[in-house]
Amino acid sequence: MRIVVDYDLCESNATCMDLAPDVFEVRDDDFLYVLNETPSDDRREVMEDAVRRCPKQAIALKD
Numbered sequence: 001m002r003i004v005v006d007y008d009l010c011e012s013n014a015t016c017m018d019l020a021p022d023v024f025e026v027r028d029d030d031f032l033y034v035l036n037e038t039p040s041d042d043r044r045e046v047m048e049d050a051v052r053r054c055p056k057q058a059i060a061l062k063d
Ligand code: SF4
Pocket: 005, 009, 010, 011, 012, 013, 014, 015, 016, 017, 024, 026, 032, 053, 054, 055, 056, 057, 058, 059
């Protein structure tokens, strides 16, 4: 599983960080950083939740 973020869509509101702070981090510079682009498969449910809850539909999962 690979996390792909469309940074043109992302508005750095940190909804994804609230769900998985080990994977997503919005820093003081107001940009989102993906800390782990390939989370293990046991995180799939949480990652799918992040995809669903992102208000900008900026997150995609590959594989
Ligand atoms: S939830 Fe979506 S818009 Fe918000 S910081 Fe994460 S990727 Fe960006």
